[in-house]
Amino acid sequence: MNIMSTSPRSQAVKRDWGHDETGCTVLHIDMDAFYASCEIARHPELKGLPVIIGTGNRSVVSAASYEARAYGINSAMAVATARRKCPQGVYLPVDMPYYRSISHQIFELIAQVTDQIEQVSVDEAYVDVTAALLRWERPTRIAQWIREHVHERFNVTCSVGIASNKLIAKLASTNAKPDGMLLVPLNRHAEFIRMLPLRSIPGVGPASAERFRRWGVESVAQLAAMSESEIAQVSGSKIHAHNLWLAARGEDDRKVTPHTPEKSIGSERTFAQDTTDVQTVSNLLRRCSDEVAATLRKRGLLARTVTTKIRYDDLSHATKALTLTAPVDSAAAIFPTARKLLFAMMRMEPTDTQLPRPVRLAGVSTSGLSPAQSTALQPALDFDDMETAVGTGADVDSGATSAPPEKLRTAEKMLDSIRGKYGKGAVHLGID
Ligand SMILES: [Mg+2]
Numbered sequence: 001m002n003i004m005s006t007s008p009r010s011q012a013v014k015r016d017w018g019h020d021e022t023g024c025t026v027l028h029i030d031m032d033a034f035y036a037s038c039e040i041a042r043h044p045e046l047k048g049l050p051v052i053i054g055t056g057n058r059s060v061v062s063a064a065s066y067e068a069r070a071y072g073i074n075s076a077m078a079v080a081t082a083r084r085k086c087p088q089g090v091y092l093p094v095d096m097p098y099y100r101s102i103s104h105q106i107f108e109l110i111a112q113v114t115d116q117i118e119q120v121s122v123d124e125a126y127v128d129v130t131a132a133l134l135r136w137e138r139p140t141r142i143a144q145w146i147r148e149h150v151h152e153r154f155n156v157t158c159s160v161g162i163a164s165n166k167l168i169a170k171l172a173s174t175n176a177k178p179d180g181m182l183l184v185p186l187n188r189h190a191e192f193i194r195m196l197p198l199r200s201i202p203g204v205g206p207a208s209a210e211r212f213r214r215w216g217v218e219s220v221a222q223l224a225a226m227s228e229s230e231i232a233q234v235s236g237s238k239i240h241a242h243n244l245w246l247a248a249r250g251e252d253d254r255k256v257t258p259h260t261p262e263k264s265i266g267s268e269r270t271f272a273q274d275t276t277d278v279q280t281v282s283n284l285l286r287r288c289s290d291e292v293a294a295t296l297r298k299r300g301l302l303a304r305t306v307t308t309k310i311r312y313d314d315l316s317h318a319t320k321a322l323t324l325t326a327p328v329d330s331a332a333a334i335f336p337t338a339r340k341l342l343f344a345m346m347r348m349e350p351t352d353t354q355l356p357r358p359v360r361l362a363g364v365s366t367s368g369l370s371p372a373q374s375t376a377l378q379p380a381l382d383f384d385d386m387e388t389a390v391g392t393g394a395d396v397d398s399g400a401t402s403a404p405p406e407k408l409r410t411a412e413k414m415l416d417s418i419r420g421k422y423g424k425g426a427v428h429l430g431i432d
Contacts, residue, residue: 290331
């Protein structure tokens with residue numbers, strides 16, 4: 001997993017934007033160089049040294065202390081390259097169980113403020129402080145308290161962005177790093193984001209950035225000058241275009257949705273024989289989606305992220321994930337996404353019937369789970385509106401697809417009760 005931010009920053013925005021906190025109820029909290037900070041916390045003698053997490057010469061850098069970053073080392077860089085750039089660095093193996101235990105304790109600490117925590121990774125979360133303000137009065141007081149206590153108790157620093165929405169809060173924390181706090185008052189959101197490069201908008205990956213660059217658009221300010229239909233022309237997706245158009249104005253209507261990301265519900269199967277037949281793999285993905293959805297409903301959970309997993313005949317594997325704009329618990333929503341991810345992963349056209357490589361195993365998993373009763377389902381959109389752009393590798397793009405029509409969801413709930421009576425294999429929903 002890659003937790004080190006490589007998002008472009010801009011020194012110019014790291015300044016005082018004013019002190020009006022009205023409406024700034026979203027905090028984005030991000031630990032600084034988390035894995036490296038955890039190692040330094042238990043080996044204080046490493047403080048001030050370039051510490052790089054990742055050892056094997058065929059692996060990549062998972063995290064690097066700020067001292068190491070000064071040598072041009074960043075996440076996802078091959079460890080071999082890092083060693084060339086910084087031979088005197090301290091290279092340590094990844095110790096996930098240890099980082100997770102620290103993370104768990106940090107989140108317990110944050111939970112003393114509010115339960116409205118949307119954990120996005122082991123070291124990062126959005127917090128909606130609306131309710132907590134009754135007691136705390138000001139968002140900056142909460143941010144300051146969290147920063148101080150995380151540092152005091154775990155010897156780890158974190159940066160906090162404070163804004164009215166997730167987009168600006170995240171960009172604020174990114175630009176406050178390391179060990180900083182940045183409040184962007186509501187009336188300055190648009191001005192703030194216009195100072196940033198286009199790449200800084202989450203969801204604008206290298207491929208999108210390149211498409212915009214060919215149109216001469218490299219900054220958010222340039223994006224803000226485009227109409228929504230012009231953006232759609234470049235991005236190739238109406239939904240993505242709408243989100244970008246909003247983003248260029250500093251707007252983002254995504255809610256903070258409390259959840260813990262470690263949990264996932266999945267289903268996968270190995271084929272009797274390796275196959276390149278799209279229909280065979282697709283059928284399996286449908287079956288897996290169906291099982292996953294039934295489990296989600298049984299446990300009263302909704303999932304925001306769908307991941308398709310493939311194991312090839314040489315045992316190597318690949319995953320691709322997409323985060324939906326609304327959480328789901330139906331195969332009618334999960335399966336089309338899983339199938340699209342398969343096509344994207346294989347770089348196939350929708351009409352292709354053969355996979356480029358034989359596949360041994362396929363599966364679907366869902367994550368970003370939250371209890372169904374506390375999560376409002378957003379109004380349904382048509383399947384046709386589904387976003388096709390997806391991230392690379394195991395990255396997760398966000399804000400792309402929609403909930404399924406409510407009817408299909410109801411139909412699947414009925415299936416659950418039939419299955420309860422007649423057994424699991426009794427019925428399947430004919431979604432394609
Ligand atoms: Mg971090």
